[in-house]
Amino acid sequence: MDKILIFAGTTEGRELAGYLCTGTVDKVEIHVCTATEYGGQLISSNVMSDADKEAAPGMKVHTGRLTTGQMEDLMKEEQITLVIDATHPYAVAVSENIQNACKQCGTEYLRLLRGNSNIRENKDITVVSSIDEAVEFLKNTEGNVLVTTGSKELAKYTAIPDYQNRIFARVLSTPEVAAACAKLGFQGKNLICMQGPFSEELNIAMLKQIKASYLVTKDSGKSGGFEEKITAARRAGAQVILIGRPVEETGYSMGEILELLNRRFGILNQKEKKEQRLVSLIGIGMGTPENMTREAFGACVEADVLIGAKRILDTVAELGKPVFAAYRDNEIKDFVEQHPEYKKIAVLLSGDIGFYSGAKKMLDIFEDFRTEVYSGISSVVYFCGKLHTAWEDVHLISLHGREANAIAAVKRYKKVFALIGQQDGVNQLCRNLCSYGFPDVMVYAGENLSYSNERILSGTAKSMAQESFEKLSVVLIENQDASMVVTHGIEDEAFLRDKVPMTKSEVRSISLSKLRLKEDSVIYDVGAGTGSVSVEMALQSYNGFVYAIEKKKEAVNLIGENRKKFAVPNLKVIEGLAPEALEDLPAPTHAFIGGSSGNLKQIMELILAKNPAARIVINAIALETVAEALHCLKELPVKETDIAAVSVGKSKEVGHYHMMMGQNPVYIISCTGNH
Known part of the structure; x- marks a missing residue:
């Protein structure tokens, strides 16, 4: 039978012993070494049976500190075949002794690593290389100090002036440790005997109780409660003195050790x-x-x-x-x-x-x-219950760690519920509602739901924009005038245009149909002009995004004004000339090209490079553009090509008559990337 010896000086060591004792009975004999009787008691309690309260079979616990020679004797006497070193990362001398003993006995050695925190020096944390350096640092400071580095080197802190009043030592709760600390002058309120790891709340309470200005700690990793200590010190206003790990070790994580043992011993x-x-x-x-x-x-x-x-x-x-x-x-x-x-x-x-x-x-x-x-x-069920309103007709969105077009939702649905997850999220949402023409919709906001400090407020978007709320909040927005035309084809007169050319309504409708947009499409509008096509695409793809690329400053300003007028926050104006202006944009699912400035092929090549399956629709009036488009259809990897020549005549009242006025014919050319 194989025999495994675990030097269990850490939480991981105790957990490993407990795990092996429940999974290797009749396969492996487990031996565990601890430096103290208290450590042995922790090991036994970790593997104890709830039924009979006796230590699990197949395990022998050895207590007491061992020299290298004593380790060798134990390995030979018990015929150990594998040693696992789970001692503390700061117990460098002990690890060296274990390794030397294994070499002398020819016994396999594995090092179980404790994950470190990767926390580095900053304004709240001073990193030192040793306890001696920490003591030298503290000699030149004032204020109380909570020391959590253990009792083994506690004597070094006696070099600090007035240490008996300034230093508060937190050590293990054994009679031997307490007596040793008392001999050094640590007693009464300055000696805290407890078994860790400790929660953040308990650390905060201790730091505040002793009015600590400093906390001295080692990087004991997550399982050692290190992160809880760091966070507690920050919240309690105490400076952290961090003793860095002495060496960069090589070894195995708990998961890797267990996988190795499972594979080797067939657990x-x-x-x-x-x-x-x-x-x-x-x-x-x-x-x-x-x-x-x-x-x-x-x-x-x-x-x-x-x-x-x-x-x-x-x-x-x-x-x-x-x-x-x-x-x-x-x-x-x-x-x-x-x-x-x-x-x-x-x-x-x-x-x-x-x-x-x-x-x-x-x-x-x-x-x-x-x-x-x-x-x-769920929050929507709880919140609507508090408001005495049904949630069966509520549209649900989340602004917690994700993006959603809340403006489009408010336009479409009479009731919209949103999760908020960012600082000033409620205020920003209300400001956006006002900015896009919805200052009078009713907004109900709630924070700390179900807790004693629960707060629910209501008012118009305009009034609620002045209130402050917690980062994690919920809102219900009621817009009794919500309605939305689901087809495209907004009248030309509805757009602000000045002297900027605009794609006419009928051509716009056919072009949008050819695009085959989805509600979450990502779309380029190249040569956007007034933004009429951009606006209609943003309205159709309300859960997507539209990038309107335009080189003329006057047109860029007009697109921004139309964006506000039609309340489409999912439209972004990019000032510049394509294809260069497209390079840093996300890959499109669709692209509309209304103006190419002679760069049609380069624009299409870039679009297809970003997404080989992109859907592309081109509007052309000049025959030279039509010829260039035909060349692109032949040269580039596209399929589903289609060309439609559209001639639109619009009526105009002349006296008592309606005369038809012809517009320039437009070629609508569409294709899909052949991916």
Whole structure:
């Protein structure tokens, strides 16, 4: 039988021991070394059976600090075949001793790395290379100091003037450690004996309680509570003295170690192991425990670990479960992959899992795991309930971490609900409504929903633009005059044009039909003139975007005025000459070319280079342009070519008669990239 010896001086070491003891019975014998009896107790509690409260079988715990020779003796006596070094990253001497002992015994050595934080020096953090350097720095300062670097080198802090009053030491809660600290002069309120890692809230409370000006810490990584300490210090106004890691180590992450052991000892392959783990995606509602469903709360109770944004984790803090504060899907996936000791994982999500939630992406990244979903009360349901209004006819959009054309939605729908996720988001939305001609629509805004400081205000867009709201807010906009013509063909007289040439209404209608626009198209209007085509395209593709490219300053100004008049914020004016003006724009799905200044082929080549399947429509009056367009259709990789010659006659009243007045014939040439 193989025998594995783990030097478990970290949280990761304890987790590894617990994991192996539950998965390698009858396959591998586990030995664990800890420097103290207290560490041994933590190991035993980590692998203890809930049923009989006895240490799991197949594990032997050795306590006490060992010299290199004693390590060699242990490896020989127990016939160890593999050593895993999970000691603290700052315990350099211990790691060197373990490596030397392994070399002497010919035993395989693996280093389990603790991920560092990648936090660098800034105005709130001073990085030093050692505790000695930290002490020298603190000698020239005033104010209280919370020291969280452990008891082993605490004696060095006695060199600081008035250390017995200034220095507050946070150390492990064992009688031996407390006695050693007391001998150094650290006692009473200046000695805090507790087992970490600690939450951000507890760190803040301690820093404020002792009126700390400084916090001394090592980079203990996420599992060591390092990020919580840094954030707490910032919020409490304490300067961080960070002792940088002594060396750049090579080794393996927890996930890599487990994969290696699983493969070598046949515990379970990765797919089988994932299928045995359960990831629950839980919608927690608005945020208070009372707002959670009983089913969702029960799933949290059953979970081994809770994952979510810090605000969400506060909702279930009373459960006392291990937590990981994160909301980015890649961070969550990495954590779950690196911690296979957790069999039931609960990912907590705000509101409901089906309404602009991260659950959709989570289901994809955890497709190899067993997954369950738990619905919650969504913000639209809660908010409309508070307003005593039905939500069955509400149009839903999100401005939280994404873009949406709220103006177009307000024009089309009588009720629009929007999630807001940026600073001054409500104010900016109301200012936009006023700017695009909707100052009198009713706006209802809510923040801190379900909490004791919940606030809901209402008023016109004009009045609400003066109010301030939290970054995370919701709004309901009511526009009783909402209506929208769904066809193109706005009358020419509706546009501001001055002396700038404009594509006439009938030609515009045919050209837009040939474009085959979709509601989310990204469109170029090259040679936009007054912007009449740009405006109509923006109205049709209200969830897309239109780039109006125009070289003449007078026309550029007119497009801006028409943009405001027709309330199309999804239209952007680009002043310049194509094709150069197109180079930095996003790839188009469609392009309308009303004026090319002799650069038609180069323009089409650039469009097709950006998107080989782009749909292109060209308007040409001059026969030279028609000839150039025909040449392009033959030379460039396009298909579905079509040419229509359009002659429009418009009536004009002459006395009692209506006379037909002919306009210049226009050639409408269309094609699609042959991708």
